[in-house]
Amino acid sequence: MNPNTLYYTLSAMPQVIGAIGAILATFTFFRIANLREYLVGDGKSVLNRWDETGYCFPDPQENLRQKKRLIDAIARRSIPEIKNVIFRLQEIEKKEGFTKKDRPTGLQYVYEDRFCGTERHIINLRRWILFVVALTFVTIIVSIVSLALTDNIISATSSDLKYWVLGLNVFLFIVSLICSFYLMLLGFSEKTVHETDRQPHKKPG
Numbered sequence: 001m002n003p004n005t006l007y008y009t010l011s012a013m014p015q016v017i018g019a020i021g022a023i024l025a026t027f028t029f030f031r032i033a034n035l036r037e038y039l040v041g042d043g044k045s046v047l048n049r050w051d052e053t054g055y056c057f058p059d060p061q062e063n064l065r066q067k068k069r070l071i072d073a074i075a076r077r078s079i080p081e082i083k084n085v086i087f088r089l090q091e092i093e094k095k096e097g098f099t100k101k102d103r104p105t106g107l108q109y110v111y112e113d114r115f116c117g118t119e120r121h122i123i124n125l126r127r128w129i130l131f132v133v134a135l136t137f138v139t140i141i142v143s144i145v146s147l148a149l150t151d152n153i154i155s156a157t158s159s160d161l162k163y164w165v166l167g168l169n170v171f172l173f174i175v176s177l178i179c180s181f182y183l184m185l186l187g188f189s190e191k192t193v194h195e196t197d198r199q200p201h202k203k204p205g
Contacts, residue, residue: 003154006162010147013173014140020180021136028129031187035122036079038194042115043074043082046089046107054093054106083119086111118192128183135179139172 047070049055057063066085073081090107100108146153146165153162 003150006154006166007147007150009166010143010150010169013169014143017136017139017143017173017176020177021133024129024132024180024183027184027187028125032122032125035118035125035192035194036077038118038192039079039082039115040074040077041194042086042110043070046086046110047071047074054096054098054103055089057089057092079119083111083115086115114193118194121190121192125183125187128179128186132176132179132183135172135176139169139176142172143169 046055047067050067050070051063057066066088069081070085072078073085086107090111093103093107098106098108100106100112103109146169153165
């Protein structure tokens, strides 16, 4: 194996992976920010329907307190607090004996299908981006270390060493690429209920 071949191969890998990592980080940031806006939008839609049938608390004081809490949560873009208020409202809906079949677009649908479904997608994206970033970091470090030791690897007694080093780097590089493209596919192709506008079937009549 020509030393220049090994050198240029090892130097090209971290550059390519680094560029892909930067693109993925930007893409994931905007994707998650967009999904979070859907969750804030759920809070706004609940607030807009406040005091309508099913969209209030039985106790007037608690109703006013929770309404103010939701207003503050929306203003601060606090997803956990918005979720807490919607959760408590849909629990009241359950206690009143209603199901998602009775109210296909009610609070249980809003909470379980739309809010929690989108939240799970955000969590999944975050886990994958952390995994891909960690894998990319390992790939770059291995490439840089191998690059620094290129002369020693070429002149090593074992003639197979350079092939093992190159093979390891190529393997990490390919796995990083596959995981990166999967993350992009996950972000682009997997849609939430908000984005598909999929509505539950209503009861006939």
